[in-house]
Amino acid sequence: MDSKIIIETIQAGCSGIHIQGQDVIRIDEEIEKVAAKINFKIKEWNLGYGWVDPKSKRAFSLDKGVSLYEDLKLIADDDPTGKIYIIKNAYSALNNDFRSVARMQHELLRIKKYFSGKSVILLVAKESILFSEIIDLLVTVPCPPLSSRQAEDIFNTVISEKKIVISTAIKSNLISIFSGMERELVERIIQTLINHYGKLFSKDAVNDAIRLKKTHFAQSGLLELVDSTIGIEQIGGLEQLKGWLRNKKQIVDDLTGAQRLGIPAPKGVLLAGMPGCGKSMSAKAAASLFNVPLFRLDIGSLMGKYVGQSEANMKTALQIAEKASPCVLWIDELEKAFSGVNGAGGSTEITTRLFGYFLTWMQEKPGPVFVIATANDITTIPPELLRRGRFDEIFYIDLPNDRERRQIFEVKTKSLKLTLHRGDLNVYLL
Template sequence: MQQPTKSFRNNLALLLRARFPILYVESFEEERVLAEVRAVASDQSLMRTVRPVHVWSGTKGFVAPDGQAQGNTSEPRQALEWLLERDSPGVFIMLDLHPHLGDDRRPADPGFLRRLREVSFAFQSGAVARVLILVSPITRIPDELEKDITLVDFPLPNEEEIRRVLEDMVATNAASGRIRIEVDNVGKERLAKAARGLTLSEATNAFARAMVDDGVLSNDDVYVVLEEKKQTVRKRGILEFVDVNLDLDDVGGLQNLKRWLVKRNNSWLDEATIEYGIPAPKGVLMTGVPGCGKSLTAKAIAAAWELPLLRLDIGRIFAGLVGSSEQNMRAAIRTAEAAAPCVLWLDEVEKGFSGVSGEGGDGGTSSRVFGTFLTWMQEKTSPVFVIATANNVSRLPPEFLRKGRFDEIFFVDLPTRSERRDIWSLHLTKRLKSSKAGGAIAITDALLDRLAGVTEGYAGAEIEQSVVSALFDAFSERRGLTQEDLLRAVHNMVPLSVTQAEQIAAVRGWASKRAVAATATEDRSGYESAVEADRPAPSAEPSPEASMSRGGRVVDF
């Protein structure tokens, strides 16, 4: 596979030799673009005729290769007049011309556009090899010039280029003795991968910030680089950079899903590809009962893998003018790939793509956007791990579920007795660690066993809210938390297993053959045992947990 920079050079050389009159390069890194254009124009292995490069800016006008300003050419109209008078081979670059090409609020000067078209015709039909290259951070092409201008993709720096910058900075600072270098080769690879999606200037700033933060460059400084990447993602507006401060250990239960995820940690590194020949994992779809840890797991895996977590809000995609939804989806995909390796999270995906069946009355926009996303998921090679969560899997189109889109589909059921015990322990420990309410109660095995027994059929979120509700009771009387507070909170709550018993039974039936159980086999045993005698029942009816078999195929990882 060609490296991005090499691919750009070869593509540019082909366009120059074919005498394309006007090229357009969108990039914030104009110095990198200028360096690449000069390299191509002076390379006799790529170009039969070496061509001088003239650069225009609104402050200096055209400047020749020797640094000499070319007459009175600072005004764009004057610059185009000067171009039409050239009768020798050359590459002419104009920087930041986009303000003169108009936009939705202010159209461009028709006379200026006419002059650009005349330049295009003269360069294409003339006997002398000339080309005009427009370099801007924004792509803006008026309809009148659509057939005259050719867009040329200029990639962000690849991992190899970023690694060279990092190595140079390490060598320079190690020699000076002002910065202590404690990063190994694996750490350098992780730092370089974390900086993907940044410009060279941004990557340099991120590495410099990591060095001066504590005077040490270490493997842990990948978090500093991710902070810089967070700024880039937020500026683009389509994706949300989610801050996480938890780990997989903060998720109670779901051991089968956890083991699957742990085995794939660091699988985007070169070691996995070169030494084992395995591709980066595509992603997982998590479906199941609401409030049982799907979204929490998405956050935890990004933290555990030390990767940025980007949240794609489908509502942001379907906004704006006609045609902008498709453009927004493409922009979101580009941002995610630029930030790779990363985790891309789609929460409650069935709601975001509810109109893909054609019944949404949006003229097929939902279907087109959905198709773009599906194609990308199938064909993507960049290490973007997609985590999609869904509560109502029946609303998902079949093509979203077929193999190749996701590596695995996991079903997250109501927690088993063992998992409930872990969830109670997690939330009580977290809430009582620095709380005055913790003085009156000890988190013992007996307490956890009893709480797990009386909450059969309760989701993890419902157990958490039981702890919060009990703490409010203790706070109102300014006393310590007691076991009676917790039991009362459980008794006063009607769980989803009662209010949505039919829906849970239906989704379990679907998952029994189509999804893998997120709960490990050892945690499923004894799940359907009878409710303990001291459980304060939330209703007069027996718990539906006593009669419903658990969903998800039993597969251990």
Template sequence: MNTSKDKLSRYMDAGFPILMYNTYDEPNAVNILTNLGDSRTVIQWSEIGMIVNESDANDITLDSMLQFLVSTGGEDLNYSLIILKDIRHHIDNPKVIGLLKYIAQLITTGRVEECTLVLLGENIELPIELEPFVTIIDEDAVKPNEIALCIEQFCNEQDIPVDNILKGKLVNAFRGLSKYEIENILALSYADDGEITSNDLELVLEQKKQIVKKSGVLEMIALDETMNDIGGLEVLKEWIQNKAKIYKDIDAAKAFGVDMPKGVLIAGIPGCGKSLSAKATAKLFNTPLLRLDMGRIMGKYVGESEQNMRKAIKIAEDISPCVLWIDEIEKAFSGVSGGSSTGDITNRLLGSFLTWLQEKKSQVFVIMTANDVNKLPAELIRKGRLDEVFFVEFPNNKEREQIFKIHLEKRRPTDLANIDLDKIVSKTDGYSGADIEGVVKDAIELAFTSERNVVTTEDIIKSIDNTHSLKVIMSKSIDDMIKIYKEKKFKNASK
């Protein structure tokens, strides 16, 4: 095995001076470390002070504690495990840096025996002076069998039943969460009515959304749309449906020699189904949809952007299988060719993202959507990074008819038979799917405010006449866009 616990044990035994353990579950991490260091004196520091083994907290600052530990020439460091919590706001203190560096040198030169410092936290940004002495270990995601055990233990303690079908659904819902978070959500579910049932799945997902949102870089999107809500785009839909077959039976697919699906770029005209396709894909895959906000990835401090990207990728991998949706990706990587400091950050971000995309083994299916591909770096869209690159353009006659039907059936199904679809389709050439949705909404509102019980063809035609289509508003730029898609040989999403 090569778990994070195994790595901690191995590095401690080998005398590595400082370990940084990236964890979102501090209580569990402390429990693992204290068990590994059971033959040593365990010293913990946090903002409340210092605890030695099981003693009460001693109110002391971090730099004072470290100064005390080295004051005897390192004698108090022998056979010790020092766990430093709440260190994010102290790691840049020059005195703390100097003391940590000095202790690391005492350990590496053999002047101190069996001593390890562990920095606990979430993607702490290290000062450059400490980098040579620090080894980074990422906490493992809680495995499905461990989640199942958590559920079983909780239900046994509360003496409540849980069948295997419900347990399987809960395991999927809890993916990506820490044991601490899982136990808290189970307790909350139980507190409501004294049992754990399928009715609690919605609560679990709501709590999970909150936890993902607190990451600051990802958002879990509700899945209400299906492939049936997409008018047209038959080539894209068929391609996605084939990928869904692989995802739903990934073990058999891999045994057959099929590669793990990487993802897709869907470029094209605004309002023509790109975002809808991302949502419908996650629904079809029966996985969570995580939207990556590239605006939040970009931090104001040195190294913060790269740290945020690593954080987003780790959360997605922990939650996997999932769909990771990066909307309007051209806004994130449009500065790649620039020579400014912002351009340098963007270059590093792009490099780390492409490396992950190329090498990833996890079931994270990436959907990138873009309007202006002219701003995208060529290395992002080349074959091999992604499975395919599609472009969407204005819906044709048949697709516009489908889109009108979808929106009328959703809102006024009884009126659909009275609508002259051929007539309204012929008057909406150059209208996007979003334009057509707006036309239908306006027509329904017109019928209601006119105090009529039905929506008519005339209502829709009036709405069409009052709508300026995207093709009219952005004629030149859209023609240029479509020309670029065809020059780059993107696959047309429509037949």
């Protein structure tokens, strides 16, 4: 979100701007910059208290209930010249309230006709505002989660103010963790680290930041946080896959540096093969190797009983993964998740729409979300998902050969702290 874009939109004569996002602190800061640069006053409304002071956020009146329809009278009775009207929680306030939508349309048209370039209504909501009466009167300005550069700027400011001592490697790791999050959450995690480590940040600060990030994003219920303590060395065999993952780790370890060099973040991998050959274990080991959170997405759990609920759940789940990035998103039994795609009937139509949204997201996802999909039967997966560009690589995991079986046995006996003497057991006969 750039204050310059908002200023240009206002000066172009647009009467309404939809700021799409939920990073309230950043949105408030950008709006204050806009008001200062064009010498406008701010008036702010929210669904909780109605009209509030934009600085202190104190409500002007607590004696009456909050109604956007009634409170829009303030704009109708006011001289809008040189004023920015902020309507927060805009989607919730307008949804299923046709009178409020109609009155909002009236005020947007009035400003456009009589106060073009001199006033604006800002609708702040994370949801899309698609009400037919006002959609053509709005310009949408997204407020996406923090980029790596923005996270770095925030962190550098704190480092300078608090005189924190930190190595370049640890700083780079923390910036990668902070990117994709809201500013308030970043500042909260940084303050927690300062409270614990003081002015000297060690490697443990990175692990604590990951833990705090995991805890926050696991609260949604749409993604399952999976324990990923299995190390890559605990997997016997699968040398090609392990080598490939180790190569990708070099990029994941320094996403900021890779971005500067124009190296894209890894997209993901599809693991196909019969059950019990190590696909799920490999997903857990990959997250452990990358030292990032592991989230499991169950497509079936996203299904809702109301129209549009399933699609909204899918969108929210993937947005959470983006905000939690860098992370590993694990989709187990991919062929079952999108079974019935392109079929007929209500449930398959929903699955087809979910599949279409997931395909687009896989192709265009902005954040470093490493997708690991596992499948028992690759032949039933829609071919669109297997095209180049969706996954970086596809591995087939078969039954282990003699050498791999010996390696698996040695890994397991080592983990159980068993010592086998030469005459105890002939491993080759197992």
